[in-house]
Amino acid sequence: xxxxxxxxxxxxxxxxxxxxxxxxxxxxxxxxxxxxxxxxxxxxxxxxxxxxxxxxxxxxxxxxxxxxxxxxxxxxxxxxxxxxxxxxxxxxxxxxxxxxxxxxxxxxxxxxxxxxxxxxxxxxxxxxxxxxxxxxxxxxxxxxxxxxxxxxxxxxxxxxxxxxxxxxxxxxxxxxxxxxxxxxxxxxxxxxxxxxxxxxxxxxxxxxxxxxxxxxxxxxxxxxxxxxxxxxxxxxxxxxxxxxxxxxxxxxxxxxxxxxxxxxxxxxxxxxxxxxxxxxxxxxxxxxxxxxxxxxxxxxxxxxxxxxxxxxxxxxxxxxxxxxxxxxxxxxxxxxxxxxxxxxxxxxxxxxxxxxxxxxxxxxxxxxxxxxxxxxxxxxxxxxxxxxxxxxxxxxxxxxxxxxxxxxxxxxxxxxxxxxxxxxxxxxxxxxxxxxxxxxxxxxxxxxxxxxxxxxxxxxxxxxxxxxxxxxxxxxxxxxxxxxxxxxxxxxxxxxxxxxxxxxxxxxxxxxxxxxxxxxxxxxxxxxxxxxxxxxxxxxxxxxxxxxxxxxxxxxxxxxxxxxxxxxxxxxxxxxxxxxxxxxxxxxxxxxxxxxxxxxxxxxxxxxxxxxxxxxxxxxxxxxxxxxxxxxxxxxxxxx
RNA sequence: GCCGACGUAGCUCAGCAGGUAGAGCAACGCAUUCGUAAUGCGUGGGCCACCGGUUCAAUUCCGGUCGUCGGCUCCA
Numbered sequence: 136x137x138x139x140x141x142x143x144x145x146x147x148x149x150x151x152x153x154x155x156x157x158x159x160x161x162x163x164x165x166x167x168x169x170x171x172x173x174x175x176x177x178x179x180x181x182x183x184x185x186x187x188x189x190x191x192x193x194x195x196x197x198x199x200x201x202x203x204x205x206x207x208x209x210x211x212x213x214x215x216x217x218x219x220x221x222x223x224x225x226x227x228x229x230x231x232x233x234x235x236x237x238x239x240x241x242x243x244x245x246x247x248x249x250x251x252x253x254x255x256x257x258x259x260x261x262x263x264x265x266x267x268x269x270x271x272x273x274x275x276x277x278x279x280x281x282x283x284x285x286x287x288x289x290x291x292x293x294x295x296x297x298x299x300x301x302x303x304x305x306x307x308x309x310x311x312x313x314x315x316x317x318x319x320x321x322x323x324x325x326x327x328x329x330x331x332x333x334x335x336x337x338x339x340x341x342x343x344x345x346x347x348x349x350x351x352x353x354x355x356x357x358x359x360x361x362x363x364x365x366x367x368x369x370x371x372x373x374x375x376x377x378x379x380x381x382x383x384x385x386x387x388x389x390x391x392x393x394x395x396x397x398x399x400x401x402x403x404x405x406x407x408x409x410x411x412x413x414x415x416x417x418x419x420x421x422x423x424x425x426x427x428x429x430x431x432x433x434x435x436x437x438x439x440x441x442x443x444x445x446x447x448x449x450x451x452x453x454x455x456x457x458x459x460x461x462x463x464x465x466x467x468x469x470x471x472x473x474x475x476x477x478x479x480x481x482x483x484x485x486x487x488x489x490x491x492x493x494x495x496x497x498x499x500x501x502x503x504x505x506x507x508x509x510x511x512x513x514x515x516x517x518x519x520x521x522x523x524x525x526x527x528x529x530x531x532x533x534x535x536x537x538x539x540x541x542x543x544x545x546x547x548x549x550x551x552x553x554x555x556x557x558x559x560x561x562x563x564x565x566x567x568x569x570x571x572x573x574x575x576x577x578x579x580x581x582x583x584x585x586x587x588x589x590x591x592x593x594x595x596x597x598x599x600x601x602x603x604x605x606x607x608x609x610x611x612x613x614x615x616x617x618x619x620x621x622x623x624x625x626x627x628x629x630x631x632x633x634x635x636x637x638x639x640x641x642x643x644x645x646x647x648x649x650x651x652x653x654x655x656x657x658x659x660x661x662x663x664x665x666x667x668x669x670x671x672x673x674x675x676x677x678x679x680x681x682x683x684x685x686x687x688x689x690x691x692x693x694x695x696x697x698x699x700x701x702x703x704x705x706x707x708x709x710x711x712x713x714x715x716x717x718x719x720x721x722x723x724x725x726x727x728x729x730x731x732x733x734x735x736x737x738x739x740x741x742x743x744x745x746x747x748x749x750x751x752x753x754x755x756x757x758x759x760x761x762x763x764x765x766x767x768x769x770x771x772x773x774x775x
Numbered sequence: 776g777c778c779g780a781c782g783u784a785g786c787u788c789a790g791c792a793g794g795u796a797g798a799g800c801a802a803c804g805c806a807u808u809c810g811u812a813a814u815g816c817g818u819g820g821g822c823c824a825c826c827g828g829u830u831c832a833a834u835u836c837c838g839g840u841c842g843u844c845g846g847c848u849c850c851a
Contacts, residue, residue, distance in 0.1 A: 238846095246779070334846030335778025342848065346778050349846070377844095381786080390824075390842045448849090493851090498776050499842090501849060511851065611851070649851040680808040707807080708814080715812035729810055739810080747811055 137189030139175075149186065156182045156320070159194045169196040171324065172205050172317040179205065181271055181317040197326075197356035207232035209269065209319040210259075210328045210354035211239050216310035217258035218243075218350075227312065228290040228338055228347050235364070236353030240336050242290065247348055252330040255350070259328065266323030267308040271316060273301045283313065290338065327361035328354035371606055376658035377504040383663050383720060385671070386505060386654070394502045394509030396651055401671035404700065406654060408669055410490060412543075412767070413514055413647070420535055422488040422516055427468025429492055433458035438624055439467040440560050444593045448495045465491035466618075466643055469517040470625040473639075478629040483639065484520035484528055490650070491515045505655035512650040518642040519627070525640055529576035529598075529615060532644050536600050536613045539646050543767055544657070546602040549609070550582055553590035553597050560594055561620045569617040570596040592643075594620045604660040612648035612656070617641075664721040664743065666769045673700045673760065675717040679710060679729035686733050690726065690753065697757050698764065718743055723771070724760070742771045 139147045139158065149158060155173035159166045159182070170182050176190035179201060195201050211230035214237075218225050222243055230239030274282065276295060279302045283291040291313045295302055305314045307322055319325060330352040338344040355361040372378075380386045385402030388394065398406055414424065430452065436442040441449065441463065450461040462468065469487050478485065494510045501507050518528050540546045552573060555566045573596055577584050584598070591597050600613035618641040628636040647653035657665065667673055674694055678687040687703050694701045702722075704713045710727065717725045725741040731750075732738055740748040740756060751773075759772045 248780080332845060333779070336847045337777075340848065342777060346847080348778080351846080388843090393842065495850090498849070500776065500778090500847080502843090507850070513851070614851080645851075647851090652851060677811085679810060682808080708809090709807095710810055712813050713811095718812055725811075727811060731810085741811055 137186075139186075139189050139192035142193050147192075149189075151187075152185045154183050154185055155180060155192075155194065158186075158192065162194070166194055166196065169198075170194050171197055171199075171202045171319055174201065179317050181269070182320050183268075184271060184317075202356055203354075204232045205317060205319060206325065206356060207237040207354045208314075209322075210325055210352060211237040212269075212305065212307065212310070212312055212314065212318065213259050213262050213322055213325060213328075214255065214330070214350065214352060215239050215241075215312060216262055216307060217255050219310055220258055221254060226288055226290060229294070230312075236331065236351060238336075238349050238351045240338070240347040240349045242338075242345065242347050247333055247350070249333060252333065252350065256330045259330075262308070263322050263325050265308065266321050268321040269318035270306045271303055271318075272306070273303050275301055279304070279313070325354060326356060327358040328352060329361060329365065367606055371608070371659070374606070374659040374662045375504075376506070376655040379658050379663040380504070380655075383671075385658070388502075388504060388508075393499065394497060394507075396505055396508055396510075402654070404671040405665065405669055406650060409647070409650065409654070413490070416535065416539070417486075417488045417516070420486070420531065422486040424488045424490075425469065425472055426489060427462075427465060427472065427491065429494070430454075430459050430461055431468065433460045435467050435471075436460045439470070439621060440594065440624065441467070444558055444560070448497070450494050450496060461494045462491070463493050463495045465489050465493060465513060465515045466517060466621055466641075467625070469515075470621055470627060470641075473517075473519050474625055474627050478519070478639075480521055480629055480631050480637075483629060484518050484524050486516060486518045488514075488516040505651040508649075508651055511652065513645050514647045514650060516644055518644070519622070519629075519639045520642070521629070521631070521637070522640055525572045525617070525642075526576045526579065528642055529573065529617075530580055532615050532642065533576065533580055533582065533598075536646050540600065540602050540613070544602075544660075545769060546604070546660075548600050548602040550577065550584040551587050551590075551599045551601065552577065552584050553587040553599060555596065556589050556591050556593060558593055559591070565619045566596065569619055573598055573615070573617055592616050592618075594618050595643075602656070604656060606659075610652075610656050612653060613646050614644065614648065616643040618643060664723075666767065667723040667760065667771075668764045668767045670721070670723050671700065672702045672720070672722050673764075674702075674724045674726060675713075675720075675722045676701055676703045676726045676728060677710065677713045677717070678703070678705050679727065681705075683728045683730070683733055687728050690728065690738065693753065694757065694760075697761055699757070699760050714741065726756075740773065742773065744771055745773075745775045748773050748775055 136148055136150055139149055141147060147158065156167055156170060159170045172182050172195045173180050174193040174195055208231065211232065215227055215230055218241060224244060226242040228240035228242065231237065276298060279295050280292060283295060294313060302313060303316055304311050305316055305318055330350060332351045334349045334351065335346045336349040338347055353364060355364060383401065384399050385405060386396055386398045388396050433451065445463055449463050452459050452461065469489065472487065473485065490512050492510060492512050497507065497509055520528055540548050554570055577598065595616050595618040597614050597616040599611050601609045601611050603609050622638050622641050627639055629639050631637045676687045676691055678684050684705055687705065691701045691703055704717065706713060714725060721743060723743055727739045727741065737750045737752050738756060739750045742748055763772045
């Protein structure tokens with residue numbers, strides 16, 4: 136006999152050999168019916184496995200957060216079984232549950248195509264209807280090795296070789312696979328799944344190992360959740376910034392410059408507005424703006440350590456027989472500018488901001504619209520300071536990022552702290568001091584954060600900010616990196632209170648991250664319907680017919696005088712046609728100018744969100760828009 | 776870079792068992808002067824990504840290159 140402690144705190148004595156299912160059945164019949172697996176002392180276990188000891192006990196149903204992982208993992212096994220039935224020569228690698236579904240990597244002589252997914256999915260449905268129980272058994276490592284070797288499953292053999300002691304296997308019907316488990320009680324418990332895509336993937340993610348075929352799929356506890364997920368995928372496709380960028384004529388990437396984006400006139404308005412905003416908040420926060428060259432002597436990059444650690448991502452060129460490099464980061468330029476003069480401790484902190492265009496050679500296969508490019512503009516800044524200013528400065532940057540993300544754009548975000556990577560410069564002590572400084576700032580501000588061991592930059596640890604868009608996707612944008620090394624390598628100093636030279640500490644930081652990528656994120660987040668203050672055209676003026684063009688022109692001048700961006704659509708088309716065109720271009724406001732307006736001097740206003748707002752005076756409209764621009768509002772200021 | 780799919784008009788896409796191409800939208804012209812999401816008629820527009828091969832003939836078949844897309848890897 137041993138004792139289980141249930142989630143409500145009550146204790147239950149059970150006999151050895153009792154299964155989790157039997158316990159669930161005793162609690163309630165319904166619970167047993169909905170049970171997917173169970174949890175004992177934090178460990179997920181199969182529902183039909185005899186319990187071996189007591190502890191904290193919980194029945195996992197489809198409503199539990201842990202359920203999805205089990206459902207998806209079982210789905211991947213069922214997919215493997217279906218594949219094995221259709222392709223007996225298939226060899227299996229790994230098939231885990233992942234964030235939005237599952238995949239299985241398969242070694243198969245024939246190339247699968249999207250069409251084959253349908254057949255596999257159909258076979259899976261058959262397996263589900265066969266309702267085969269998942270049966271667990273344990274084997275000693277040697278026996279398991281022999282078992283999989285006999286089946287010529289060389290990938291499984293390799294996996295087992297790295298395990299120790301006994302390994303567990305799961306069997307459903309004729310198919311048995313190496314697996315830690317747990318699984319659904321039977322294949323019939325899989326209620327909603329879909330195969331999504333096909334891709335190549337290296338065995339163990341190593342480009343020197345064989346390329347396997349990976350099938351991605353997803354599974355949910357019920358059909359509605361699956362439908363909702365598929366809807367989200369569709370919505371994401373509709374919002375794809377590459378599509379919207381083309382449709383709204385904002386930006387594009389052309390074959391002539393893979394990874395080097397073009398900004399069209401309208402995209403440039405958006406970009407400049409964002410940069411103006413950036414300059415404004417940085418001036419206010421005590422930053423000075425600099426611009427450092429894009430091409431600098433290669434020697435500089437040897438000094439900075441980039442050549443050692445980052446060479447394979449850099450572009451090089453020769454000028455007058457001397458070697459030069461195109462900058463992949465802005466820091467060395469900023470270091471040079473700091474070093475141009477004698478600095479007193481009274482001058483610190485010195486905050487140099489730079490909208491710096493950097494170039495990085497990224498693998499061709501990774502390029503993706505504005506999200507992943509080969510040149511981009513960092514909204515960079517380097518803050519030079521004394522060690523005792525670190526916390527206040529980091530705190531200031533955290534405040535700025537919070538203001539921009541949360542207050543201006545309304546994004547939620549989370550924070551991660553990354554520590555010393557394998558390829559790094561500097562001593563353990565320096566890294567520890569730097570990491571503790573970042574940790575201290577976060578703790579004192581009461582910011583929640585997650586730690587990523589080994590994910591820091593080569594010159595220092597960092598704090599990353601991941602914002603969440605309206606589809607729940609997260610994007611790493613802002614980052615704060617502490618650096619004790621670069622100032623030393625560039626022999627930077629300041630004269631302290633004691634009259635001696637000291638080495639300053641540097642913080643590298645970005646708020647948007649990459650302007651290009653931030654614009655892509657905004658495009659997808661707003662689906663192209665940017666808040667008025669960012670919209671390339673804010674007001675479309677539509678004269679009903681030729682006789683109203685004059686008032687349209689006058690109105691346009693009046694709006695432009697108030698820094699409102701306008702466009703007149705005087706095309707020889709019907710009103711409805713031009714309204715529709717403006718609507719599809721996601722222009723926030725449309726003004727219809729006809730006889731009534733010419734007569735009264737008032738204007739009739741249509742908003743892209745609320746539709747016809749009726750007439751108002753020019754003054755009221757202008758005052759409203761000026762306010763909307765100034766407050767960077769995401770809502771239409773006019774009430775219907 | 777690697778695996779797979781793809782590349783046809785400004786855009787979205789048809790088409791071709793090999794005989795140098797078509798639609799809708801957009802553009803342009805004419806008529807229309809219009810009140811809140813598409814007026815009608817007409818016209819122009821393509822080295823069918825690029826380079827080679829097979830063939831009497833290639834946009835179509837084959838090979839290569841470049842690019843795009845989905846992944847792997849990497850990352851702002």
